[in-house]
Amino acid sequence: MNANSFHHFLHIFLNLIQLTCFLTSTAISAAPLSLNCGSKDGGNDADNRKWEPDTKYLISGHKSISTTALTHEPSLSSDVPYMTARIITGETTYKFNVNSTSRYILRLHFYPSNYPNFNVSNSYTILTTNSITLLNNFSAFITAEALSQAYLIKEFSLAAFNSDSITVTFKPVSRSTRSKSFAFVNGIELITEPDLFDDKVGLVGVSHNYGTIDGVSSNMQCMFRLNVGGQYIHPTNDSGGLMRSWYDDTPYMFGAGTVTHIANVTIDYRDLPEATAPADVYRTARSQGPDPNTNKQGNVTWTFPVDANFTYLVRFHFCDYQHDKVNQRVFEIYLNNETAFATADVIAWTGGKGIPTRKDYAIYVGDKSGEEELWVTLHTNIQLEPEFYDVLLNGLEIFKLSDSKSNLAGRNPVPSEMMQKQLIANRDAIDPDAIGVKHVVGGAMGGAATIGVAMMVVFVIRRRRRVPGTDSGVTSWLPLYGNSTSKSTVSGKSQCGSNLSSDAVCNCRYFSLVEIKSATNNFEEGNVIGVGGFGKVYKGVIDGNMKVAIKRSNPSSEQGVNEFVTEIEMLSKLRHRHLVSLIGFCEEGNEMVLVYDYMGKGTLREHLYKGNKITLSWKQRLDILVGAAKGLHYLHTGAKYTIIHRDVKTTNILCDDNWVAKVSDFGLSKTGPNLNQNHVSTVVKGSFGYLDPEYFRRQQLTEKSDVYSFGVVLFEVLCARPALNPNLPKEQVSLADYALQSARRGTLEEMVDPHLKGTITPESFKKFTECSLKCLADHGLERPSMGDVLWTLEFVLKQETKGDETRNDKKSGSTGGGTVEVPIQNSDMIAMHLNTLNLDDDEYDYDSDDGNAFSQIVDPKGR
Known part of the structure; x- marks a missing residue:
């Protein structure tokens, strides 16, 4: 071989070495890396994606073990990578060779199940990559329970490190000298990220x-x-x-x-x-x-x-x-x-x-x-x-x-007191002998450790209770009752696995999907009259000529199924002139539908804000408010059990063709406390702007939470502006806060709807605003009852009626400008009690003129 040939061969050889090194260093950037942590063989997930074992990427794995979860959550999207785990008892590092100039997506999968000899509530993790803190004191268990999720995915987008490797280090955090702390991970993904971000x-x-x-x-x-x-x-x-x-x-x-x-x-x-x-x-x-x-x-x-x-x-x-x-x-x-x-x-x-x-x-x-x-x-x-x-x-x-300290770690969500109590109650219902544990948990004074113990106890018991297809996280539509001739198919999402009561089924008409499609012309878009968080609302016709409103669930919605069940359970047992009337429902295939009488005048909000064709007079607004207050007062005092609506707002107060007001949308309603309690502990839900601040702080729901929301409604009616308007100056964004500030400054009159100025008597204005402000009191004990609110509104309405009689002007629509006459209901508190406080008398009292209602026509957002 001559010198030229040798140099040529050497050049090719060196190029091959460089190419090999390049391919090795960019192997991860060329194809996504998916690790099934704790698995010996890797495996394919439900989408047939290949996951490989994690062992060859461990550079300090002597303080870790491979294990398998003891329980299988029905809502897991796939066994791979969640049923195996890498349990980490000491600082453990993964190392990945990367292209030093590329960004990467790092995706971590956590399934906080119990593992052999390891109590998942003792798992707290510090996670770093190179010099960046991704997680600190992270508890997958607490986070999953607080979010009601079976598993968690944490995704990070990492900038180029100017290094040929990325290290991912797990370190357990000791929370107690009596328990063994550990970290764990079920799956790791590392994917090259294209240039998707700007430098400025x-x-x-x-x-x-x-x-x-x-x-x-x-x-x-x-x-x-x-x-x-x-x-x-x-x-x-x-x-x-x-x-x-x-x-x-x-x-x-x-x-x-x-x-x-x-x-x-x-x-x-x-x-x-x-x-x-x-x-x-x-x-x-x-x-x-x-x-x-x-x-x-x-x-x-x-x-x-x-x-x-x-x-x-x-x-x-x-x-x-x-x-x-x-x-x-x-x-x-x-x-x-x-x-x-x-x-x-x-x-x-x-x-x-x-x-x-x-x-x-x-x-x-x-x-x-x-x-x-x-x-x-x-x-x-x-x-x-x-x-x-x-x-x-x-x-x-x-x-x-990341902040200036290269930190991305946030805090663990705080499990609510309600969650602990409710899960312990669920446990006691099936395991009376375990009630002693509740006292141990209740007497503990360890702060976050106490929460971990309580959550751990109920977590284990809850896992024991689960039956495939009945868990709240199951990703399928489930039959809601047992008497239907049709069966549900498995598709979409569901947040509810419980059945309807037999009373609810008997008191509601069941519609087939064929009937629903016929009524809406196969859900024709031209029939849509509203869109909400539950789904679209269609105008339809059943039984030849009966107008109805048909609320169709969106299968991709995370919030609709529980509300679907609650609405049926509540409305099937309630009959009142000022509450919506449910005709029936359909649950077939992947469809869930509620059917109500058609509501001719729509929501109260539609008739308040500038630009509407109809401008309501002050008396008309009062009459609608009196009707809504009667409906809420009946829920609080007249039904068999106290019922707290939990989502009172102007879009949930509807008017029929005769302008009779009805309270709608019982999807968030809760049965109130018994005689031995003064509140219900529950997850905070409702609509921003109407939410009781005391309920928000303490997560303790009472009927006074509805009173606060109704107080916001009162000011919304008086001022004709939304409860929240982020476009206004900061001090005016919240209507409730702005009203309280204006009252302190003595400038409430400046907030009044210009259409109403000069039409409200000073006495009526003073009485109305005093009541409204009391409803907005920070503490529930300082607020009036709904009965007191109703009495005040009826008093104000009668004062306005007397003023009209004095002026010999009995027409309620005399202000012109597109106003409409609304019949005034000359009822009082005594008559209202006689007519509505007996559930048995009202239960089957259908009146063709009074039953026109459907809930959630417009805007059920912010829950």
Whole structure:
């Protein structure tokens, strides 16, 4: 071999070595890595994805063992990777070779089951990667229980480390000298992330000017990823091979009613990387709807619980497939009531239909207010006078950015007192001999350790009780009753596995799916009269000529099933002039439907805000309020058991064709305390702006919580403005707070609806506002009962009626301007008690003129 040949051969050999090294160092970046921790053979998951064992990536695994979960949660999406685990008793590190210039997605899977010889409540973890703290004092057990989830997924987006390896280190945290602490992990994914972030992202709310953060070099945790207006998108349907899950946005919404859109269009990504979001995200959207007057007054708002003292990157995904010209739809974007962008015009950004784009903004969430929340609000831009007053959003992602100490760790959620008590009660119901444990737990004084012990006890017992197909986390529709001739299929999601009572089934008519489709012309979109968190509401006709409202559940909604059951259970046993009447229901296949009488005048809110065709006079508003108060008073005192509505608001007060007010939507209602209690401990639910602050703080529900919400309604009727309006100055955002401040300053008159000024007598105004302010008292004991509120409203109404008689003007619609005459009900408290306090007398009292109601026509958000 001559010298030239040798040098040529050597050159090829060196190139091969370099190529081999390059391929080795980028092996992870070329294909996703999925580890089934604690498994000897790896395995395939339910989607046939290959997971490999984790042992060869351990560089200090002598303080860890492989094990298998003792229980199998029916709602697990797959046995792989959740049924095996790596139990870590001392500091343990994984090492992965990576491309030093690439970002990576690190996804961790936790299944807080019990494992042989290990009590899952003793697991607290510190997790770091290179120099970044991802989790600190993390309890998968407490987190899963607090969130009512069987398993957890934590996802992090890591910036390039300028290193050829990533180390992931688990370290257990000792919480007690008497128990053995450990960490654990069930699955690890490491995926190369394309260039999806910008080096300069505007920081909102910094001295009213934009600062910037560097998205490229930031380490982040994905907190929320939503397919706005659409259904859940499975990881296998994600774009770019990133295996992300995109969730329904409905549970995070509150505010004005919205319309969802689904378009069968081709998405033209142009210069946007397809990995930004799958096409299905851009084919669905949420907007306000066709009424420009309503849209000018309202907004679309989402709220998210977040960790305080962190900066968040909020990514908006837009794709307009309805308009094609600039200034047809222009809107404002707000983060926590700070303007992020005032003139958002998707067509101006993209240049045409079906072309997606994304916009990133950052905001710091401190702890000054004590509320760890992030609000995202869209409002149509009125000043630019666009052709259509509307907003648009297709997708939303929220990322938490590491702080100055390279920390991403937040706190464990605090399990509520209600959760402990309820689960212990469930345990005692099936294991009376174990009641002594309750006293041990109750007497412990170990703070978080006490919670861990209590949660552990009930966790084990609850696992023993579970039967496949009956757990609250089971991902399937389940039959709600046993008498149906049709069977449910397994599809969609469910949050309820309990059956309806026999009384509920007997008292309601069961509709077949064929009947429902016939009534709505196969759920024709032209029949939609409202959209809510439960789903769409359709106008329909049954039995030839009977108008009905048909509320159809959205199978992708996380909140609908429990409300479906509660609504049937409640309304099947209640009959009252001022409560909605349920005709029947359908539960067949993957459909769940509620059927009510058609409600001709819709919600109270529709007739309050500027832009409506009908302007209600003061007497008309009082009459509606009296009717609603009668319905609530009956729930609190007249039914067989005290019933707390828990979601009183103007969209849940409906009016029939004769303007008779009825309380609707019993999906969140709870049976009140017995004689030995003064409250019900329960998870906080309700609508923002109407929520009792004492209930929020203490998680103790009483009928006075309804009184507080009704107090907000009283001011909403008086002032004709929403309970929450993030677009107003900070001190005016909350109507309740603003009313209390105005009362202290003596300026309540300035809040009154201009349509009412000069029509309310001073005595009536004084009596009405005194009652309303008492309803908003911070402590429930200081609030009046609903009976006292009703008495005051009837007194005010009679004073107004006497004033009319004095002026010989008995017409309630005399103010003109599109007002309508509403019949005044000349009832009083004594008559009301005689007619409504006996459930047996009213139970089957159907009146064709009084039973027209259906719940949740518009806007059941913010729960």
